Amino acid sequence: MSKVKVGVAGYGVIGNRLAAGVVAQDDMELVGVADVAPTLPVRALKERGMPFPLFAAVPGAEQGLEAAGIPVSGSFDDLLGEVDIMLDAAPGGIGAKNKVKYVAAGVKAVFQGGESGEVADVFFHGTVNYEKGLGVDYLKLTSCNTTGLIRAVHAVHASVGVVKTFITIIRRVADPGDTHRGLTNVLEVEPIPNHQAVDLMSIMPDIDATGMLIHTPVTHGHIITLSVTPKQKISVEAALEAFGNYPRIKVVKISEGFNSNSSLFQWARYMEYPRADMFEIGLWEEMVGHSGDDLLFAINIPQESVTIPETIDAVRAAMEMHATGAEAVAATDGFLGI
Ligand SMILES: NC(=O)c1ccc[n+]([C@@H]2O[C@H](COP(=O)([O-])OP(=O)(O)OC[C@H]3O[C@@H](n4cnc5c(N)ncnc54)[C@H](O)[C@@H]3O)[C@@H](O)[C@H]2O)c1
Structure with a gap:
């Protein structure tokens, strides 16, 4: 060909x-x-x-x-x-x-x-x-957030099925070098639902999704926290296995030094990835847990490359x-x- x-x-x-x-x-x-x-x-x-x-x-x-x-x-x-x-x-x-x-x-x-x-x-x-x-x-x-969000929700959906999900996006306010956006000291909020939850339902129509979005003055990645209601209860171990096996998700440990959005950016630099680009979303192992039967976790979105x-x-x-x-x-x- x-x-x-x-x-x-x-x-x-x-x-x-x-x-x-x-x-x-x-x-x-x-x-x-x-x-x-x-x-x-x-x-x-x-x-x-x-x-x-x-x-x-x-x-x-x-x-x-x-x-x-x-x-x-x-x-x-x-x-x-x-x-x-x-x-x-x-x-x-x-x-x-x-x-x-x-x-x-x-x-x-x-x-x-x-x-x-x-x-x-x-x-x-x-x-x-x-x-x-x-x-x-x-x-x-x-969008960048939606791309990463869908990877993570689909990992659980493909494993046990997902009924609904609630997400909170801590959104980087600008890309590195975007000086026209000014130096801010603000957490700007938006009405619910955020577009990423609505877009997720467009790609995965059987899931009921909603969420909130808060802009934050950082440039190295967004963080999304999620609560996912599965069709059948999924253990932390099984969820980590589903995330680990899913393409383009990198499961990282706080105990190994991945304690922030910036640590993932630094990792890409230490790995000498071109432009410090990570194609994977980061998912913190120690942030996977439960509220009742709902699965809780958090992901990092490298917005420039995801x-x-x-x-x-x-x-x-x-x-x-x-x-x-x-x-x-x-x-x-x-x-x-x-
Ligand atoms: N920056 C991010 O984090 C990000 C992440 C995911 C998706 N996106 C989306 O990607 C798209 C591009 O965003 P970006 O951040 O790369 O923008 P950017 O401003 O960095 O780059 C846009 C480029 O397009 C050029 N341009 C202007 N008019 C043009 C025209 N008529 N034809 C061709 N090029 C033209 C500009 O000179 C500039 O170099 C947008 O739809 C954005 O929403 C951005």
């Missing part, structure tokens, strides 16, 4: 990681990335000797890029003419505008969580509903590269070295 040709629109926090993720897949080719301005990641691309081409995402953008000394390989239409599928990681709302161009060019696309639901035919999660994405032209990924594997699964679904989610997830994870 010839390699699937992939392009990335928007070379920011998510786009630069999607590009690296695609480069790691032996059965895919990164044709190029598109952006509108000589941002820090775009400048770093030039410093690295342009390992893959950059295209101007909108007419006229080439002027600002070239003025900053960034080589531009062509227009957005040129990029669309060469790819089978686009991974759209432009700021929320821009993807819907780009979709008009994808439709005109007959190119498939995968959108990120910041786009509205109408942009895609299928709301996609690699480990839960891969088969729904098979051959579909436009898929939308769940959606990369499921996005690559979406390419595999849209291009019908594998018949089942299990095969697709195994291929993606193998190439990403998870």
Whole structure:
């Protein structure tokens, strides 16, 4: 089978990681990335000797890029003419505008969580509903929190079945370097239910989910605490086994030094993962317990990198590269070295 040709629109926090993720897949080719301005990641691309081409995402953008000394390989239409599928990681709302161009060019696309639901035919999660994405032209990924949350709830659901879940999200307020968000000393609250619980029900409609969200001024990951009502009681040991066997969940121990969100970020640095990216959600062993028969636990969401594997699964679904989610997830994870 010839390699699937992939392009990335928007070379920011998510786009630069999607590009690296695609480069790691032996059965895919990164044709190029598109952006509108000589941002820090775009400048770093030039410093690295342009390992893959950059295209101007909108007419006229080439002027600002070239003025900053960034080589531009062509227009957005040129990029669309060469790819089978686009991974759209432009700021929320821009993807819907780009979709008009994808439709005109007959190119498939995968959108990120910041786009509205109408942009895609299928709301996609690699480990839960891969088969729904098979051959579909436009898929939308769940947000970073939802992606990780669904992995953890599905681990219990696939083991004993889940009736309902209540979640609390301690949400990082900005990505590293987002100085435009200011230095805050606030815990901002939102009305219930949070969108992540609503989105979880969209992907897993048999589970009754609700929850609260509190923004907190940290940049290294979100933490979600969960209470899950199982169909049959599950012991702590069985739950840990289900989490441990589930793809993209890393069970860690407070007793070994994993005592915070930052400890997982530090771990990624010590492991010398590129950009300190973790693809797994962290799950603390000593935080798994019970309230009556309900299962309690907490997970860490590395917001910058958590959606990369499921996005690559979406390419595999849209291009019908594998018949089942299990095969697709195994291929993606193998190439990403998870
Ligand atoms: N940052 C996160 O933690 C995170 C996590 C999961 C999902 N997401 C979602 O991923 C998407 C991208 O978010 P991000 O944080 O990477 O944004 P970002 O601001 O870091 O990057 C967006 C990039 O798109 C470029 N851009 C602007 N207009 C464009 C256009 N017309 N065409 C192509 N590129 C354009 C910008 O110059 C920028 O480089 C959003 O939908 C967001 O909700 C973000």
